[in-house]
Amino acid sequence: MLSAPSETTAVLPPSPAASSAGSAPLISITPHSAEALHLLDDPQEWSAFSRPSPQGADCWESNVVIEGMHCAACSFTVEDAIAAVPGVVRVQVSAASHRAKVVWSAAAVQPSAWMQAVQQRGYRALPANDVFSSERRRIETRKALWRWLVAGLCMMQVMMYAYPAYTAQPGDLSMEMEQLLRWASWVLSLPVILFSCGPFFSNALRDLRRGSISMDLPVALGIAITFAVSTAGTFEPTGVFGREVYFDSLTMFVCFLLTGRWLELRLRNRTAGSLEALMNRLPESLERRNAEGIFERVAIRRLLVGDLVRVHPGEAFAADGVVEEGETLVDEALLTGESEALPRGPGSLVVAGSHNLSSTVQVRVQALGEQTRFGQIVALMQSASTSKPRAALLADRLAKPFLIAVLLGAATACAWWWQTDPERALMVAVSVLVVTCPCALSLATPAAMLAAAGNLARNGVLVRNLQGLEALSEVDAVVFDKTGTLTRDTLAVTSIEVRQGVAPAEVLQQAAALATHSMHPASKALVGASALEAYRAGPWICDAVTEQAGQGVEGKARPAGVQGESEIALRLGSARYCGVTADPGATARVYLSDSQGWLATFEVREDLRSEAAEVIAALTQARVQVHLLSGDHSGAVQRIATEVGITQARGGCSPADKLEALRELQAQGRKVLMVGDGLNDGPVLAGAHASFAFGNAVPLAQAQSDFVVLGDRLNTVLHSVLLARNTMAVVRQNLWWSLVYNAACVPLAIAGLLPAWLAGLGMASSSLVVVANALRLTRSGALNKGF
Amino acid sequence: MDILYLLIPLSVILVFFVLAGLWWAIDRGQFEDIEREGERILKDS
Numbered sequence: 001m002l003s004a005p006s007e008t009t010a011v012l013p014p015s016p017a018a019s020s021a022g023s024a025p026l027i028s029i030t031p032h033s034a035e036a037l038h039l040l041d042d043p044q045e046w047s048a049f050s051r052p053s054p055q056g057a058d059c060w061e062s063n064v065v066i067e068g069m070h071c072a073a074c075s076f077t078v079e080d081a082i083a084a085v086p087g088v089v090r091v092q093v094s095a096a097s098h099r100a101k102v103v104w105s106a107a108a109v110q111p112s113a114w115m116q117a118v119q120q121r122g123y124r125a126l127p128a129n130d131v132f133s134s135e136r137r138r139i140e141t142r143k144a145l146w147r148w149l150v151a152g153l154c155m156m157q158v159m160m161y162a163y164p165a166y167t168a169q170p171g172d173l174s175m176e177m178e179q180l181l182r183w184a185s186w187v188l189s190l191p192v193i194l195f196s197c198g199p200f201f202s203n204a205l206r207d208l209r210r211g212s213i214s215m216d217l218p219v220a221l222g223i224a225i226t227f228a229v230s231t232a233g234t235f236e237p238t239g240v241f242g243r244e245v246y247f248d249s250l251t252m253f254v255c256f257l258l259t260g261r262w263l264e265l266r267l268r269n270r271t272a273g274s275l276e277a278l279m280n281r282l283p284e285s286l287e288r289r290n291a292e293g294i295f296e297r298v299a300i301r302r303l304l305v306g307d308l309v310r311v312h313p314g315e316a317f318a319a320d321g322v323v324e325e326g327e328t329l330v331d332e333a334l335l336t337g338e339s340e341a342l343p344r345g346p347g348s349l350v351v352a353g354s355h356n357l358s359s360t361v362q363v364r365v366q367a368l369g370e371q372t373r374f375g376q377i378v379a380l381m382q383s384a385s386t387s388k389p390r391a392a393l394l395a396d397r398l399a400k401p402f403l404i405a406v407l408l409g410a411a412t413a414c415a416w417w418w419q420t421d422p423e424r425a426l427m428v429a430v431s432v433l434v435v436t437c438p439c440a441l442s443l444a445t446p447a448a449m450l451a452a453a454g455n456l457a458r459n460g461v462l463v464r465n466l467q468g469l470e471a472l473s474e475v476d477a478v479v480f481d482k483t484g485t486l487t488r489d490t491l492a493v494t495s496i497e498v499r500q501g502v503a504p505a506e507v508l509q510q511a512a513a514l515a516t517h518s519m520h521p522a523s524k525a526l527v528g529a530s531a532l533e534a535y536r537a538g539p540w541i542c543d544a545v546t547e548q549a550g551q552g553v554e555g556k557a558r559p560a561g562v563q564g565e566s567e568i569a570l571r572l573g574s575a576r577y578c579g580v581t582a583d584p585g586a587t588a589r590v591y592l593s594d595s596q597g598w599l600a601t602f603e604v605r606e607d608l609r610s611e612a613a614e615v616i617a618a619l620t621q622a623r624v625q626v627h628l629l630s631g632d633h634s635g636a637v638q639r640i641a642t643e644v645g646i647t648q649a650r651g652g653c654s655p656a657d658k659l660e661a662l663r664e665l666q667a668q669g670r671k672v673l674m675v676g677d678g679l680n681d682g683p684v685l686a687g688a689h690a691s692f693a694f695g696n697a698v699p700l701a702q703a704q705s706d707f708v709v710l711g712d713r714l715n716t717v718l719h720s721v722l723l724a725r726n727t728m729a730v731v732r733q734n735l736w737w738s739l740v741y742n743a744a745c746v747p748l749a750i751a752g753l754l755p756a757w758l759a760g761l762g763m764a765s766s767s768l769v770v771v772a773n774a775l776r777l778t779r780s781g782a783l784n785k786g787f
Numbered sequence: 788m789d790i791l792y793l794l795i796p797l798s799v800i801l802v803f804f805v806l807a808g809l810w811w812a813i814d815r816g817q818f819e820d821i822e823r824e825g826e827r828i829l830k831d832s
Contacts, residue, residue, distance in 0.1 A: 072822045142813055
C-alpha cells in the first residue's frame with residue numbers, strides 16, 4: 001500500500017458513493033451481480049417497490065425502472081423479455097417514463113429472476129423506490145392537464161358565441177338571439193369557473209387566511225368579479241351592473257394562466273423525476289457474520305448493534321463501529337471535508353458514511369441510523385434549511401400595492417361617476433377591475449423563469465425550485481467547497497525526478513506496475529500517468545507484492561514478457577518507507593526506491609478542473625466575491641486558491657465552521673451562493689441564499705440544493721448566475737410592461753372610454769408580449785460565448 | 788334563422804360530449820406515453 005507521504009499531503013480519494021449516486025442515465029449500463037439482485041428476493045424488501053396485486057392470491061405488482069432504454073421499440077424488447085419468464089402474470093413497459101409494471105406470482109418466481117431476464121437483453125432493472133411519489137405526480141399531472149383542456153375547449157367555444165356580438169351591425173342580431181348566445185356562453189363558462197379555476201380560488205383563500213397576498217388573490221378576485229358581473233349582465237340586463245358580458249375575456253384569461261401553470265408543472269415534474277430517479281437502486285447491503293461464523297450479504301436495514309460485518313475496499317461503512325480485524329485506509333471526505341486518507345487499524349473507530357479504501361476489515365457495529373455522526377449531520381442540515389432566509393418573490397411583493405391601487409382606483413371611479421351618473425358608476429368600477437385583470441402581471445415571472453429553467457436544463461443544470469433563480473440573480477458572493485467542485489476526483493502526477501542515468505518513462509512504468517496493486521489515489525494517478533503518450537515505454541509487471549497500510553507497497557518488478565534474472569526489488573511510498581530523505585516542500589510526493597536507494601520522486605497533486613481559473617475570473621468580473629471554504633489542510637487549500645485566483649480561502653473547516661462562516665457573510669449583508677458536493681456541505685447548502693450541487697454529489701446534498709448540475713462542467717455555475725440575472729431583468733421588463741399597460745388603461749376605463757372588446761384585446765396582447773419577451777431567454781448562444 | 792335556436796343549445800351539449808371524451812382519454816393515460824402507441828402497430832405478434 002502506498003502512502004501519502006508528507007504532512008501537508010492533500011489527496012482526494014475517489015468516492016464510491018458518489019459514482020453510484022450518479023448512476024441513473026449518465027453512465028453506461030453495468031449489470032448487477034446476481035448476488036445483489038437476490039437481495040430483492042427477501043419479502044421484506046418488496047414493500048418498497050411492490051404491493052399485493054388484486055390479480056390473484058400471492059400475486060405482487062412491482063414497479064421497476066428500466067435503464068438503457070432509448071426508444072419505443074426498446075420497450076417492446078423489455079416487455080417480451082419479462083413476459084417470457086414463467087410466473088410473470090402481466091407486464092407493461094412505458095417508453096416515456098422508462099418504467100415497467102410487473103405483476104408476478106410469488107409462488108412461481110422471484111423478482112431477481114425477471115430482473116435478470118431484463119439484464120440479459122442488455123438493459124438494467126432497478127426497483128422503483130420512488131413509486132409512491134411518482135404516482136402522486138402522475139395524478140397531479142393528469143388533473144392539471146384536464147383543467148387546462150377544459151379551459152381551452154370552453155374558451156374556443158365561448159369565442160364562437162362572442163363573435164357575432166363583435167361583428168354584427170346594429171339590427172343584425174335580434175335581442176333573443178343575443179340572449180341565447182349569452183346563455184350558451186354562461187353555461188360553458190361554468191365548468192371553467194367551477195373546475196379549472198379551482199386552484200386559484202383555493203390558493204387565494206389559503207393566502208387570505210394566513211393574512212398574506214400572492215398573485216393568486218388578484219387573479220381569483222378578477223375571475224370572480226368578472227364572472228359575477230357577466231352573470232348579472234346575462235340574466236338581468238337592466239340591473240346595476242349593466243348589460244356587458246366578458247365571458248370570452250374571462251375564459252381566455254384562465255386558459256392563458258393554466259397554460260403557464262401546466263408548463264411549469266411539467267418542468268417541475270421532470271426535474272423532480274430525474275432527481276428522485278437517483279434514489280432508485282438496489283438496497284444497500286453488506287456482509288454480516290451469521291451464527292455459524294459465515295459472512296453472508298444482508299440489506300443494511302437488517303443490521304443490529306453488535307453485529308460483526310466485513311467491509312471490502314471500495315464499500316462504504318454503513319454504521320459507526322470499531323475495527324476488529326484488518327488494517328486499512330478510510331476516506332471521511334464526505335463527512336469532514338478532510339480529503340486525506342486516514343489509516344484505521346484494530347481498535348480504532350470508523351464512522352458511517354466514510355469509505356473503505358485499501359483492504360478488507362471486520363467491524364463491530366456500535367451505532368446505527370440517527371445515532372451515527374452521519375445522522376447528526378442530517379439533523380444539522382434539517383435545522384439549517386428551516387432557518388433559511390427566503391425572500392418574497394418580486395411579483396408577489398408588487399402584487400400587494402398593485403392590488404390595493406386597483407381596488408382604490410375602482411372605488412374612486414365609482415364614487416366619481418356616482419355624482420353624475422349613478423347607473424353607470426358600478427359598470428365603470430367593474431371595467432376597471434376587468435381591464436386590470438392581472439394576467440400579464442401574473443404571467444411575467446413564471447414565463448421568464450420557465451424559459452430560463454428550460455435553457456439551463458439543456459445545459460445540464462436542473463432547477464429544483466424556480467424561486468432559486470431569483471435568489472441566484474441577487475448573489476454577490478460565491479463559496480466553493482474545494483473537494484470535487486474546483487478539482488476533479490482524481491490526482492495527477494505533475495513532475496518526475498529520477499536518479500542519474502535512468503529514463504523517467506521507464507521508472508514510471510516500474511512504479512505503475514507496483515501501483516496497480518494498490519487502491520490509493522496516488523497509485524491511481526501513477527497508473528494513469530503511465531498510460532500517457534509522453535511516458536510511453538515497455539510495460540513492467542510486479543510479483544510478490546505486499547502493502548503496508550498508510551506506508552507504501554513493495555514487490556519484485558520485471559519487464560513484461562521477460563523471465564528470470566532481470567527482477568528488481570522496488571518500494572513505492574513515503575520517504576520513510578523507502579528509506580530516503582524527504583524533500584522539503586508543500587506538495588505531496590511519492591518515492592520509489594530499489595536496492596541501491598532512491599530511484600525517483602513523483603509529485604502528485606489534485607487535478608484542477610481546466611476551466612476553474614477562467615470561471616473564477618469571470619465571476620469576479622461579474623462582481624461576485626469568490627470564497628473557498630474547505631475541510632482540507634490550510635496549506636493545500638491556499639495553494640489551490642492562489643492557483644485559480646481566489647483571494648479569500650480558509651482550510652480546516654468542519655461542517656459547523658462552514659455554516660458559521662456562511663452566517664458571518666450573511667451578517668455582512670452578502671447574498672451567498674454555495675457550491676458543494678459532499679455530505680458535509682449539506683447544512684451549508686441548506687442555509688445559503690442559493691445553492692448548487694454537482695450531480696455526482698451524495699443524494700442528501702442534492703436534496704438540499706436549489707440547482708443540481710449533471711456532469712461536471714464548472715462553467716455551468718457561471719452560466720447559471722448570468723442567466724439568472726438576465727432572467728430577472730426580463731421579469732422586471734415584463735412587470736414594468738404590465739404596470740405601464742395597466743397605468744395606461746385604467747384612466748381610460750375610469751373615463752368610461754374603453755369598451756369591453758378592446759379591454760379583452762389589450763389584455764391578450766399584453767400577455768403575448770410578456771410571453772414573447774420571456775422566450776428570449778431560451779436562446780443560450782450569447783451567454784455561452786467564450787466557453 | 789330559427790334553426791339557430793336549436794343549433795346553439797346543441798353545440799353546448801356537443802362541447803360537453805367532447806369534454807367527456809377528453810376526460811375518458813386522460814383517465815386512460817392516453818397522453819402519457821404518446822410515442823409508444825404509434826410504434827405498436829409495427830410490432831409483430
